[in-house]
Amino acid sequence: MSLPIPQPPTIPFIGNITAIEKDVPLRSFQLLAKTYGEIYQLDLLGRKVIAVSSHALANEVSNDTRFHKRVTGGLLEVRNLTGDALFTAQDDEPNWGIAHRLLMPAFGTIAVKDMMEEMRDISNQLLLKWERFGPDAIIDPSEDFTRVALDAIAYCSMSHRLNSFYTEQQPEFTVAMGDFLAECGLRANRPRVLQAVMRGMTAKYEADIKTMRDLANQIVAARKAHPIPKHDLLDTMLNARDPKTGEAMSQKSISENLLTFLIAGHETSSGMMTFMVYFLLKNPETMRKLRAQVDEVLGERPVQYEDFAKLPYLIAVMRETLRLAATAPLRSTCPLEDTTIGGGKYAVKKGDTIVIQAWDMHRDPAVWGDDAEEFKPERMLDGKFEALPPNAWQPFGFGARACIGRAFAWQEVTLVMASVVQKFDLSLVDPSYTLEIKQTLTVKPKGLRIHASPRSAAV
Ligand code: MNH
Secondary structure (H helix, E strand, O other), rough: OOOOOOOOOOOOOOHHHHHHOOOOOOHHHHHHHHHHOOOOOOOOOOOOEEOOOOOHHHHHOOOOOOOEEOOOOHHHHHHHHHHOOOOOOOOHHHHHHHHHHHHOOOOOOOHOOOOOHHHHHHHHHHHHHHHHHOOOOEEEHHHHHHHHHHHHHHHHHHOOOHHHHHHOOHHHHHHHHHHHHHHHHHOOOOOOHHHHHHHHHHHHHHHHHHHHHHHHHHHHHHHOOOOOOOHHHHHHHHHOOOOOOOOOHHHHHHHHHHHHHHOOOOOOHHHHHHHHHHHHHOOHEEEEEHHHHHHHOOOOOOOOHHHHHHHHHHHHHHHHHHOOOOOOOEEEEEEOOOOOOOOOOOEEEOOOHHHHHEHHHHHHHHOOOOOOOOOOOHHOOOOOOOOOOOOOOOOOOOHHHHHOOHHHHHHHHHHHHHHHHHHHHEEOOOOOOOOOOOEEOOOEEEOEEEEEEOOOOOO
């Protein structure tokens, strides 16, 4: 006999929608898990959602033979821009397979290693900016890391310079994308009748989609008109054929995947770097140890690919950052057949949406102990990290639908953060700042402001 899955009291027609706050939905999911435990169920405007937050349950549903990715909620709205491209394809859509087979090797560690100097070009723009602005400037790290991440993915994947560092405001494209993603999250939890009357919002949403599509189409058209002798991701998409079906990617699919890289490739990485700065500033002893290792390995020379393996403490800090701040904090899966989870305790049906709360699973005391809430990179050092239970650390998702940009993000963050720590003394503008979160599709620190003071010896 299975147990009923706990559910908060519902309101007719709207179910549990009032249990999810608009500003930071993640906060509501966390609160619900605290109240109802490792599994609970919601009715979101007629949409049944089961949420799991313990490692045991998350691990059980991380199994490609019994469950597969479900595109729902905010992600379903993102399809208005990216259709069946990699990130937003439902699991059975054939274009996912074509793009996946073509692009997996192009995003592999070896291919990404070849992007090192292009990444450095972008990273240097950040370093130069902070150097030239000097110690008194008030820096919004989230904005500058967004510039780095977006420019890096655009430059490395399609040889297109967004030049975000050369504009006072964020470029039009960046603003359109930010507004679009925030609105996708809101639309997902907005009753249809309400959506229908919000004409102004809809017009702005459609204008943002057009701004982004125009840029993608323009980049593709420019490349076709002026081919360059370079094997970047855009070249792969234009010219390679799927080894399985022999098919080429369609025009539409190429453009939607380009936009997917830009979306999936910048918010998560920039959020990660911003959280990392926050954790380092709140944990001076960690910063001291990290600085010592960076100085010892690099001295005053620029970091090289070969150095990454000599910076295990930096890697541990990155892993611990993504544990406590999984910038993609929720993902959805769904059972392939009616089944039970939790050792027969809970019945779930074929097609049900199961939300995995990576944010909370990463704090499960059963895995991380009583100090789970504390930032301790030591627990992520090589050896300990490999000995973690399966799927205990899952910031990049799971299985066939896991993050394709992981190697890219890892190299980018290692390069940028090693250089930042090497070159600057960072400090909080407001030493009493405590973490607040801004959520769109992903999460990042809100209102964090820092000073970056060039270290005289290293600059
Ligand atoms: Mn990324 C999928 C997290 C960087 C492109 N990414 C995912 C998923 C998570 C994730 C979680 C799975 C989502 C789901 O199950 O619904 N991604 C991250 C994090 C970082 C990141 C935490 C950085 C830190 N991602 C990047 C970068 C790119 C990228 C950089 C660059 C192109 N991610 C993707 C794509 C997918 C994805 C594309 C979809 C893969 C698929 O479904 O085939």
